[in-house]
Amino acid sequence: DIQMTQSPSFLSASVGDSVTITCRASQPIRTWLGWYQQRPGKAPKLLIYAASGLQSGVPSRFSGSGSGTDFTLTISSLQPEDFATYFCQQANRFPITFGQGTRLEIK
Amino acid sequence: QVQLVESGGGVVQPGGSLRLSCAASGFPFSNYAIYWVRQAPGKGLEWVAFTSNGGRNENYADSVRGRFTISRDTSKSTVYLQMSSLRAEDTAVYYCARDRDYGSGSYFSEYWGQGTLVTVSS
Secondary structure (H helix, E strand, C coil): CCEEEEECCEEECCCCCEEEEEEEECCCCCCCCEEEEECCCCEEEEEEHHHHHHHHCCCCCCCEEEEEEEEEEEEEEHHHCCCCCCEECCCCCCCCCCCEEEEECCC | CCCCEEEEEEEEECCCEEEEEEEECCCHHHHHCCEEEEECCCEEEEEEEEEECCHHHHHCCCCCEEEEEEEEHHHHHHEEEEEECCCCHEEEEEEEECCCCCCCCCEEEEEEEEEEEEEEEE
């Protein structure tokens, strides 16, 4: 199975800050990487697909990059609604696997 | 608009069975892969099962293989997850999700239901 490791697990930032979350795959997955946002009590929401594709309706302050084993999600100019938990997910092969999550909290 | 509505969750004893349903609407049901993803209380996301757009292909997480079965009924636009030999560690909110891409799919989940809670406890 492909293991997905996110860092950091917890991140504290202020409104207006820019933050970066990283995700590392245990083996190369080309660009088969997605990022999801989950707010408490809600279903996950797809933000980024194929490493850098911005999902329709997602603000442009969200961006993704990377290929192979190392990926990043960057959120520029944090807004209050961005404080949530973020998960990466590999879509290269079954079993589909997720990172453990990064909780982004307001400083 | 695309909607996925899960139902069938509840409390079940260890070793018991439960069938979850995911009623889909707002898109051509037969043309999209569907997933079940679960989340134990306070934990991360775990992919559980996959059914391809035409229903010919399935895949399961090792943790549920042999105990869970995914199926789809095109006439009802509904996907099911039959769960048996349930264990305490199966306790979670179960989400169904639709693939982002038409056809064979991308394995990215674009639309999600609200989730249904399964609690395995004596």
